[in-house]
Structure formats: structure tokens, C-alpha cells
Amino acid sequence: xxxxxxxxxxxxxxxxxxxxxxxxxxxxxxxxxxxxxxxxxxxxxxxxxxxxxxxxxxxxxxxxxxxxxxxxxxxxxxxxxxxxxxxxxxxxxxxxxxxxxxxxxxxxxxxxxxxxxxxxxxxxxxxxxxxxxxxxxxxxxxxxxxxxxxxxxxxxxxxxxxxxxxxxxxxxxxxxxxxxxxxxxxxxxxxxxxxxxxxxxxxxxx
Numbered sequence: 001x002x003x004x005x006x007x008x009x010x011x012x013x014x015x016x017x018x019x020x021x022x023x024x025x026x027x028x029x030x031x032x033x034x035x036x037x038x039x040x041x042x043x044x045x046x047x048x049x050x051x052x053x054x055x056x057x058x059x060x061x062x063x064x065x066x067x068x069x070x071x072x073x074x075x076x077x078x079x080x081x082x083x084x085x086x087x088x089x090x091x092x093x094x095x096x097x098x099x100x101x102x103x104x105x106x107x108x109x110x111x112x113x114x115x116x117x118x119x120x121x122x123x124x125x126x127x128x129x130x131x132x133x134x135x136x137x138x139x140x141x142x143x144x145x146x147x148x149x150x151x152x153x154x155x156x157x158x159x160x161x162x163x164x165x166x167x168x169x170x171x172x173x174x175x176x177x178x179x180x181x182x183x184x185x186x187x188x189x190x191x192x193x194x195x196x197x198x199x200x201x202x203x204x205x206x
Contacts, residue, residue, distance in 0.1 A: 024061040028052045028128075028178035030147035033066055037171050039142040042067065042079060042130055045158030048143065049084070049092050049129035050151040050176045056123050058180040060100075064113030065130045066175025067106060070140040077106040077139040080131045081114055083121070091154055091164040092127035099126065106139050111177060120183060127154065127164075128176065134158075143174035151176060 030050075040048060042065075063081050082101040084092035100119045106112045132139050150173030154164040 022181045024179040024181050026177060027054065027058060027060070027180040028151070028176055030149045030151055030173060030176050033144040033147045033173075033175045035144035037145040039068070039144045040153075040155075040172060040174060041070070042132055042139060042141040042143055043070070044132050044137070044140075047129055047131040047133070047156040047158055047164075048174065049127040049154045049156070049164060050173070051086070051090075051125065051127050051154070052151060052176075052178060053125045054121050054123050054180075057183040058121055059183050060119040060121060060178060060180045061117060062113065062115040062177070062179040063117070063128055064111040064115075064177045065143060066110065066177075067112045067130075067139075067141040067143055068109045069106065070142050073106070073140045074138055075106075077141070078103050078137045079106065079139040079141070080104065080133055080135065080137055082129045082131055083119065084127045084129060086125040086127060091166060092129060092156070094156075094163065103135070103137070106141060111175070113177075115179075121180075128178065129156070131156075131158075145174050146171050147173045147175050 042048060080101060081104050083099040084094060085096060085099060087093035087095070099121065102114055102117070104112065104114050130143075131137070150170035153167045153172040153174065155167055156162065156164045
């Protein structure tokens with residue numbers, strides 16, 4: 001039995017290490033926007049979100065948007081990246097607690113956001129929002145449109161009474177990249193299966 005327990009522990013550690021070592025792949029990649037349309041703004045009180053889905057449980061490792069600085073935008077300007085559940089009316093669910101929210105920093109024109117994160121998302125539909133809110137965010141940015149692989153986009157005016165409004169058409173789709181690794185079935189369940197098989201084998205041997 002001790003040998004089986006040791007085997008189970010080794011299996012757990014091995015599979016966990018394998019999961020952590022997996023390279024992230026792009027779950028969402030709209031491509032760099034063409035900039036042929038009028039850019040949408042990411043200024044104070046103006047939040048933009050894109051809808052995306054996960055085919056299975058994943059661990060998100062980075063979230064970025066393609067942002068250009070507006071006139072007078074300060075270096076190291078901040079904005080907030082939030083992941084919302086999908087509401088019943090197919091808009092970001094701002095009533096229930098957000099799945100994830102963290103401040104990010106604009107560094108230079110191009111892809112800006114968060115990396116080195118670990119956000120587990122079950123299979124489903126979500127919205128990733130790029131927000132300049134009332135928490136001291138300073139970004140004045142422009143998100144060029146459209147993207148070559150458009151996502152459904154929603155706009156929020158930042159007021160307490162207003163909600164997200166879905167923007168019709170792909171001309172509002174801005175650049176979004178989300179990297180993730182798949183989450184394997186529970187390694188603890190796997191270890192439990194090993195122990196159960198060991199008990200069954202011991203009974204048969206008696």
C-alpha cells in the first residue's frame with residue numbers, strides 16, 4: 001500500500017510539473033488591426049470588451065490589446081483588464097463578481113496588457129474588458145479597427161446606470177490576444193484511481 005501511495009504522489013507531482021511546463025498557445029488572436037477604420041477610444045469612463053469562448057478548461061497566462069497612445073498620453077499609463085462571465089442577454093455580466101481583474105500598464109504602441117498570470121476558466125463564454133475606471137487609471141488610448149479575425153465587441157460608458165452595449169458589425173473589432181494552456185483532468189482523481197486499483201488488486205491476491 002505504501003508503494004502505491006508513493007506511486008500516486010509521484011504521479012501527481014509529475015503531471016502537475018508537466019502542466020506547469022506546457023507552453024502557452026494563443027486561445028484568442030484577432031491579429032493586428034488594419035487601422036483602416038476610425039479607432040475606438042479607451043479613455044476615462046469608456047470601457048471596451050470582446051467576447052471569447054473556451055472549448056475546455058484552460059489557464060490563461062496573458063491578455064493583451066493592441067493600443068496606440070492618444071495625444072498627450074503619459075508614459076506608463078494604466079488601465080484595468082477584467083474578465084466577466086457572459087450575461088443572459090449576451091453582454092458582460094457586471095452584476096456578479098468578475099472572474100478576474102487586474103491593473104495593466106501601457107508601455108509603447110502595440111500589444112499591451114498582462115503576462116505571467118494564471119487564471120483558470122472552465123469551458124464557456126466570457127468577455128475580456130479593457131477599462132479606464134475610477135481607480136486612478138490614466139490611459140488615454142486608441143484601439144485601431146478592424147481586426148482580421150473579428151470578435152463581438154461591447155462598449156460601456158462607465159456610469160453606474162449604464163450597461164454594456166454590443167456594437168454591431170465587425171468594424172468595431174479591435175486587437176486582442178489571449179494566451180492559455182489547457183488544464184488536464186484533476187491529477188488527484190488520477191491518484192485516487194491508482195489507489196483504488198491497488199486495493200482491488202490486493203483483495204484479489206488474498
